[in-house]
Amino acid sequence: MSVDRRKVVVGAAALAAAPSLARSGESSMYGLIGKMSAHPGKRDELLGYLLEGTGGMPGCLSYVIAKDPSDADALWITEVWTDPGAHQASLSLPSVQEAIRKARPLIAGFSDRHETEPVGGVGLPA
Amino acid sequence: MSVDRRKVVVGAAALAAAPSLARSGESSMYGLIGKMSAHPGKRDELLGYLLEGTGGMPGCLSYVIAKDPSDADALWITEVWTDPGAHQASLSLPSVQEAIRKARPLIAGFSDRHETEPVGGVGLPA
Numbered sequence: 001m002s003v004d005r006r007k008v009v010v011g012a013a014a015l016a017a018a019p020s021l022a023r024s025g026e027s028s029m030y031g032l033i034g035k036m037s038a039h040p041g042k043r044d045e046l047l048g049y050l051l052e053g054t055g056g057m058p059g060c061l062s063y064v065i066a067k068d069p070s071d072a073d074a075l076w077i078t079e080v081w082t083d084p085g086a087h088q089a090s091l092s093l094p095s096v097q098e099a100i101r102k103a104r105p106l107i108a109g110f111s112d113r114h115e116t117e118p119v120g121g122v123g124l125p126a
Numbered sequence: 127m128s129v130d131r132r133k134v135v136v137g138a139a140a141l142a143a144a145p146s147l148a149r150s151g152e153s154s155m156y157g158l159i160g161k162m163s164a165h166p167g168k169r170d171e172l173l174g175y176l177l178e179g180t181g182g183m184p185g186c187l188s189y190v191i192a193k194d195p196s197d198a199d200a201l202w203i204t205e206v207w208t209d210p211g212a213h214q215a216s217l218s219l220p221s222v223q224e225a226i227r228k229a230r231p232l233i234a235g236f237s238d239r240h241e242t243e244p245v246g247g248v249g250l251p252a
Contacts, residue, residue, distance in 0.1 A: 066242035116192035
């Protein structure tokens, strides 16, 4: 179990996915905002693995990978899921596990992580 | 001009839209992440005005309004635009101006504001 938990790194999701399941209602959307820092010079390679790994994730309404223009090693990842369970389940998908395997050695750390409860807006179901 | 600049408050956009135009290439997507705090007890009303005001904005690829589950007065707003100019132009739309007019008295402040350069992911054009 401890080995599996260490895989929960992609998407700035990390660290506290299970507790969020208990806190948020299953009927609410689930959001994550977070900053991911690559080892120096590795941001573009990390970005590529994240883009590869995030297609075809059931329940994923939005997953935006963005460069930080003020920090050459940093990415911002913002996610919206239909519910916390969909996010949690994504971490077991083969494509995500493969992305995690490739991305992990390039990641220096996470920060600015916030769980949210998306309500609506542009690009989400009404 | 100073009066117009004060209108740049919705979307945690605020404060520094013009400088960003100079810094980012027009061909890159433009992103914003930010936290908006309502006066106590006013978050839901504020949320309603933001939802009303953010439809039909040309060049807006994503605009997600989310509650902060750990702060009863806080919202997180994450935005993706085709380019910085589309974001800037949105601030002059009648629907956005109306939302700003209604929302402004309810807003206590902004924080955690980050401009980003979205690259791709789920829910954006390939």
